[in-house]
Amino acid sequence: MTRYLTDDVPDDEVPETDDRDVTTLIPTAVDEVLATAETWLAWDGRPRYCDGNAWTPHKALRRVTDHLVDHLAEIECRLAGVATLPDRWHGRKLTLDSDAARFTEADLDEATSRLRRLALCYRARLATLPADVLDAPSDAWTLRQVVHHVANVTYYARMLGPLTP
Structure with missing residues (x-):
């Protein structure tokens, strides 16, 4: 059987999808992540503890x-x-x-470049996929479900949240 990154996720965590354009x-x-990250230049060096993690x-x-990298690799392999x-x-x-x-500021600049390039890769790849491919049944989540799951990557930025000086 082919294994995917999403194979180990419990069924009750299958992402909901909607009619938004997957390329966006x-x-x-x-x-959203980068807008929050811009505030992190005010970080005082102390971790925030949220959702059981630092x-x-x-x-x-x-x-x-x-x-982003893990699931882009999953999409490409599938x-x-x-x-x-x-x-x-x-x-x-x-x-x-x-x-x-x-x-x-250099860290923010590097992250901005890296994340924007990854977002462009998703946009380019997803623009080539018709709806029947995005919604094709498989032994894991559909590709549309994977993309909706990945769009929740904002979770990580929310754990630290916006910071003020």
Whole structure:
């Protein structure tokens, strides 16, 4: 059986979909994340504890990036008809030493470039897929469900939230 990143998600967590244009979902989510991240230049170096985890600007942006990359790889593998590699990461439960680093304008600039490029990749790829491919039944979520799930990547930015000086 082919394994996908979404295989280990409980059935009650299957994302709801709607009629929004899938090509805009990820760019819109990235815009929201980056708008929040702009406030993180005021971060005082102390993690925020929310939803059972410690959150810092670097961790939130690392999780956003990882989530976008992981599911873009899943989409590409599924379209190519090959199995994805099982993930071995610890997700939001893991806080790295590097997550505690000072958050600077250069960090924000790098994250902005990286996330906007990933959003463009999603937009370009999804624009090539007709509705019947997006909604094709599979042994995992439909591709439309995957995209709606990924659009919730704003969760990671909300865990730290906007910061004020």
